[in-house]
Amino acid sequence: MNCPKCGSVDCTKDGIIKERQRYKCKSCGYRHTVSYLGISPAIKRQALQLYLEGLGFRSIGRFLKCSHVAVYNWIKAHGESIESIRSAAGVDVVEMMRCIPTLVPKKLLLDLDCC
Incomplete structure (x- = not known):
């Protein structure tokens, strides 16, 4: 020193x-x-990228060699920082009919048509 x-x-x-x-x-x-x-900040950015890829807090902490609580706090702080730029208008209409034929069996689709 x-x-x-x-x-x-x-x-x-x-x-x-x-x-x-x-x-x-x-x-x-x-x-x-x-x-x-x-x-x-590069480590914090990498933690956010790993979180968005689907990794959990503990696995990110093990990978970056830091505390999982620190990872949680970084991601929480990032979420709070983008709240101010988030749009106030919500989503009005969500079209899901294109997804239903691939996700739902045909028998169930036939039952839905009767209603």
Whole structure:
């Protein structure tokens, strides 16, 4: 750990402030904290892509070597950030008849025609 003021390498731990380690330089007496490293935005973007591909939070956490709770919080924060740009108008009509013949057996379709 180098002192940002004088550049000395003679620094000692000097407590914790807001969950961040503080240091004190023995040469000049300057107190400083380490910068927050955190997780890169690229890893968070990759977690979101994996989630959209269908992977679960725990499997994403194992793959990216981070906590599944962190993955959940990143995805939740991303969802909240896009709420503001979401359209207020809902979907009026959804046409599903094109999907029914491939998903439903013919016998059931014949029963539906009678109703």
